[in-house]
Amino acid sequence: MFIPRGFRFGAIYSGIKRDASREDLTLIVSDKNCAAAGVYTRNLVCAAPVTLDRSRTPAKNIRAVVVNSGNANACTGQQGMKDAKQMAEWAARAAGASKTGALVMSTGIIGHFLPMEILEKGIAKVSQELGDDAASLEKAARGIMTTDTKRKLFTRQIMVDGVEVRLAAMGKGAGMIAPNMATFLGCVLTDAKLAPAAAQKLLQKVADDTFNCITVDGHTSTNDTLLLLANGASGSVDVAKNKDFENALHEICAELARSIPADGEGASHLVTIHTRGLKTKLHARRIARLIAESPLVKCAFAGNDPNWGRIVSAAGYSGVDFDVKKVTLHVNGFLLFEKGAPADFDADKVSRSMSENHEIVVELQFAEGNADARFWTCDLTTEYVHINADYHT
Amino acid sequence: MFIPRGFRFGAIYSGIKRDASREDLTLIVSDKNCAAAGVYTRNLVCAAPVTLDRSRTPAKNIRAVVVNSGNANACTGQQGMKDAKQMAEWAARAAGASKTGALVMSTGIIGHFLPMEILEKGIAKVSQELGDDAASLEKAARGIMTTDTKRKLFTRQIMVDGVEVRLAAMGKGAGMIAPNMATFLGCVLTDAKLAPAAAQKLLQKVADDTFNCITVDGHTSTNDTLLLLANGASGSVDVAKNKDFENALHEICAELARSIPADGEGASHLVTIHTRGLKTKLHARRIARLIAESPLVKCAFAGNDPNWGRIVSAAGYSGVDFDVKKVTLHVNGFLLFEKGAPADFDADKVSRSMSENHEIVVELQFAEGNADARFWTCDLTTEYVHINADYHT
Numbered sequence: 001m002f003i004p005r006g007f008r009f010g011a012i013y014s015g016i017k018r019d020a021s022r023e024d025l026t027l028i029v030s031d032k033n034c035a036a037a038g039v040y041t042r043n044l045v046c047a048a049p050v051t052l053d054r055s056r057t058p059a060k061n062i063r064a065v066v067v068n069s070g071n072a073n074a075c076t077g078q079q080g081m082k083d084a085k086q087m088a089e090w091a092a093r094a095a096g097a098s099k100t101g102a103l104v105m106s107t108g109i110i111g112h113f114l115p116m117e118i119l120e121k122g123i124a125k126v127s128q129e130l131g132d133d134a135a136s137l138e139k140a141a142r143g144i145m146t147t148d149t150k151r152k153l154f155t156r157q158i159m160v161d162g163v164e165v166r167l168a169a170m171g172k173g174a175g176m177i178a179p180n181m182a183t184f185l186g187c188v189l190t191d192a193k194l195a196p197a198a199a200q201k202l203l204q205k206v207a208d209d210t211f212n213c214i215t216v217d218g219h220t221s222t223n224d225t226l227l228l229l230a231n232g233a234s235g236s237v238d239v240a241k242n243k244d245f246e247n248a249l250h251e252i253c254a255e256l257a258r259s260i261p262a263d264g265e266g267a268s269h270l271v272t273i274h275t276r277g278l279k280t281k282l283h284a285r286r287i288a289r290l291i292a293e294s295p296l297v298k299c300a301f302a303g304n305d306p307n308w309g310r311i312v313s314a315a316g317y318s319g320v321d322f323d324v325k326k327v328t329l330h331v332n333g334f335l336l337f338e339k340g341a342p343a344d345f346d347a348d349k350v351s352r353s354m355s356e357n358h359e360i361v362v363e364l365q366f367a368e369g370n371a372d373a374r375f376w377t378c379d380l381t382t383e384y385v386h387i388n389a390d391y392h393t
Numbered sequence: 394m395f396i397p398r399g400f401r402f403g404a405i406y407s408g409i410k411r412d413a414s415r416e417d418l419t420l421i422v423s424d425k426n427c428a429a430a431g432v433y434t435r436n437l438v439c440a441a442p443v444t445l446d447r448s449r450t451p452a453k454n455i456r457a458v459v460v461n462s463g464n465a466n467a468c469t470g471q472q473g474m475k476d477a478k479q480m481a482e483w484a485a486r487a488a489g490a491s492k493t494g495a496l497v498m499s500t501g502i503i504g505h506f507l508p509m510e511i512l513e514k515g516i517a518k519v520s521q522e523l524g525d526d527a528a529s530l531e532k533a534a535r536g537i538m539t540t541d542t543k544r545k546l547f548t549r550q551i552m553v554d555g556v557e558v559r560l561a562a563m564g565k566g567a568g569m570i571a572p573n574m575a576t577f578l579g580c581v582l583t584d585a586k587l588a589p590a591a592a593q594k595l596l597q598k599v600a601d602d603t604f605n606c607i608t609v610d611g612h613t614s615t616n617d618t619l620l621l622l623a624n625g626a627s628g629s630v631d632v633a634k635n636k637d638f639e640n641a642l643h644e645i646c647a648e649l650a651r652s653i654p655a656d657g658e659g660a661s662h663l664v665t666i667h668t669r670g671l672k673t674k675l676h677a678r679r680i681a682r683l684i685a686e687s688p689l690v691k692c693a694f695a696g697n698d699p700n701w702g703r704i705v706s707a708a709g710y711s712g713v714d715f716d717v718k719k720v721t722l723h724v725n726g727f728l729l730f731e732k733g734a735p736a737d738f739d740a741d742k743v744s745r746s747m748s749e750n751h752e753i754v755v756e757l758q759f760a761e762g763n764a765d766a767r768f769w770t771c772d773l774t775t776e777y778v779h780i781n782a783d784y785h786t
Contacts, residue, residue: 042712043709044708044715044717045705045717046709074702075705075733075735111734217688217689222702222706294610296610296781299782300781300782302778302782303782308504309504313436313503313615316436316437316439320437324437340470341470341504381778381782382775382782384688384778385692385695385773385774385777386775388689
């Protein structure tokens with residue numbers, strides 16, 4: 001594991017969640033001011049921490065990120081904004097930063113005010129338990145989990161002009177969380193040197209190809225937040241135009257993004273959808289997304305059914321113009337549909353390859369142009385319905 | 394039951410479906426030429442019968458509609474087009490019409506050629522068994538069913554200038570059918586007098602508010618077809634501008650449309666979503682549709698969970714601009730969310746009302762303008778996943 005230098009991490013159970021065996025409060029502190037960037041939910045109904053972070057990023061004075069699970073601080077009006085600010089202020093104080101030197105993320109129940117007494121005590125406590133070792137970083141990644149079954153933490157190291165530059169990305173899944181929202185939270189830390197505006201530009205670019213290309217159920221959350229903090233502690237030169245850094249950031253974000261549907265609620269398959277040969281990237285993304293979100297396609301995958309008709313017809317209702325007589329489809333490398341007509345394939349063999357692998361790869365080739373896209377999703381199982389139907393507010 | 398005059402109906406088991414106890418071939422014949430109109434799937438990947446009917450409507454010389462279930466004649470290329478034409482020609486001959494005097498609808502398995510020998514014999518046979526009584530009409534409605542658990546047939550009678558005018562509408566559901574497609578097929582018959590162009594205009598208008606406002610899983614089929622046949626046998630005046638006729642057509646189409654999600658695959662609730670007070674009808678429809686298609690909302694309904702957060706946040710990611718502080722939500726008449734904040738409601742009581750009724754009514758009030766919309770959908774149950782995952786091509 002590569003741990004970015006100049007950061008300390010910690011997480012505790014503070015009392016927000018009911019289950020005291022799971023951390024619910026994570027604090028990340030940087031020794032130096034960080035350049036910070038953020039990409040947020042496009043949901044008009046967004047939570048107070050999203051509004052606060054959005055107003056603060058890009059920033060050059062960030063020293064801390066505080067994250068709570070168990071309460072989303074969403075649909076909480078002016079009181080919610082006041083609470084988010086206060087929570088960030090406590091974290092900033094604990095990090096020795098200026099009043100506005102912290103960012104905040106929340107995930108959990110919607111429509112309830114944050115338990116501020118618990119948070120005040122919790123932030124004070126976790127700030128006494130920070131460490132810069134692997135165990136502390138892992139604990140921080142666990143602290144932001146909700147219905148995730150696996151912690152999501154990925155790290156990388158690259159050389160920039162002879163200097164070791166490290167990146168770490170942690171996140172929580174797009175699974176539904178008690179009781180209301182599917183939410184993605186992510187935080188990328190690096191000890192590279194990067195200016196705020198460049199950090200923002202890079203993060204947005206990378207997010208479009210990674211976090212904006214995953215879907216579990218197509219329901220955009222009120223709290224989605226992705227942060228990037230760069231503190232320069234590696235002593236590197238500015239990496240704004242360093243291709244290796246951009247590639248590493250892209251890779252680590254792709255790895256984190258992919259881990260979300262792989263651990264989607266009730267998921268038995270991670271599904272990668274490649275659309276190729278469209279006129280524009282927008283067309284390629286639109287078709288990939290519609291396939292990724294079709295309940296029929298997702299149910300077929302759950303049943304290991306190489307149902308090419310559902311895939312091709314989902315492309316057909318995308319509104320994108322294409323010549324179906326030039327469309328070819330492969331699933332797990334098997335040719336299912338060739339130039340507008342069903343191919344002669346062994347359905348049992350394809351089905352077996354789907355049931356034997358956790359991953360399914362769909363490749364849909366068009367002949368309209370040179371634009372490609374890739375989407376990640378998961379299948380739709382009865383377990384997903386159980387998780388999301390059998391809960392009561 | 395009101396049976397439009399001048400039509401005869403029949404259905405038989407011809408041998409397309411495996412289950413010989415269920416009709417799979419329906420023939421409807423008019424004594425006189427009908428004005429015929431059609432509204433079709435917007436899926437770019439559309440089946441041969443859709444291409445054929447689209448090229449023929451609006452028409453003034455239609456005498457027959459032939460419908461088979463068990464085979465969709467979709468993704469079948471030039472052979473499929475030839476077969477659809479041939480099938481229509483046999484039906485036209487049986488009705489004593491000109492070669493192009495029939496329309497055809499198909500539903501069932503995708504990517505297989507029609508069994509033409511079976512169809513030739515079947516059409517000859519069913520044409521000998523036509524009747525103009527209620528039993529014959531009911532049989533015709535049964536013949537187009539696939540996974541529907543109930544036959545869908547609705548009739549109306551109105552007075553036009555002292556003349557009894559009758560309408561009958563039959564359809565099959567948007568449930569998934571073995572093995573590949575969710576499909577809606579519908580046919581409205583009337584003995585009113587109506588010119589082809591006016592019939593087309595009326596049908597499109599009515600479809601936009603009825604059949605284009607239902608969703609089970611958001612997956613547009615390759616075969617969706619809605620036909621209107623008007624033969625003038627009532628002796629009425631032309632009803633193109635008759636408001637009573639338009640209202641009756643609207644009502645009967647709404648009744649048929651609503652019956653589709655009510656009998657959606659695995660559905661335990663019919664859900665009506667009203668969005669009100671938007672700037673444009675497009676906005677109102679877009680929000681209603683996103684709520685209707687959110688798997689999270691649909692799972693909550695399956696669990697009788699008055700989960701207002703999922704409903705409000707689905708509106709939030711519609712891309713429609715609105716002031717959330719002026720949004721109010723009722724479910725089954727209970728106030729759940731008022732002017733941007735959760736209302737104080739008895740969740741058990743609301744949940745009980747959901748579990749005790751097959752219907753759930755969602756009313757989302759905005760303060761942006763005067764445009765309203767209404768969408769019908771069903772909930773998402775484990776049974777839906779079973780039906781669509783446990784089948785193998």
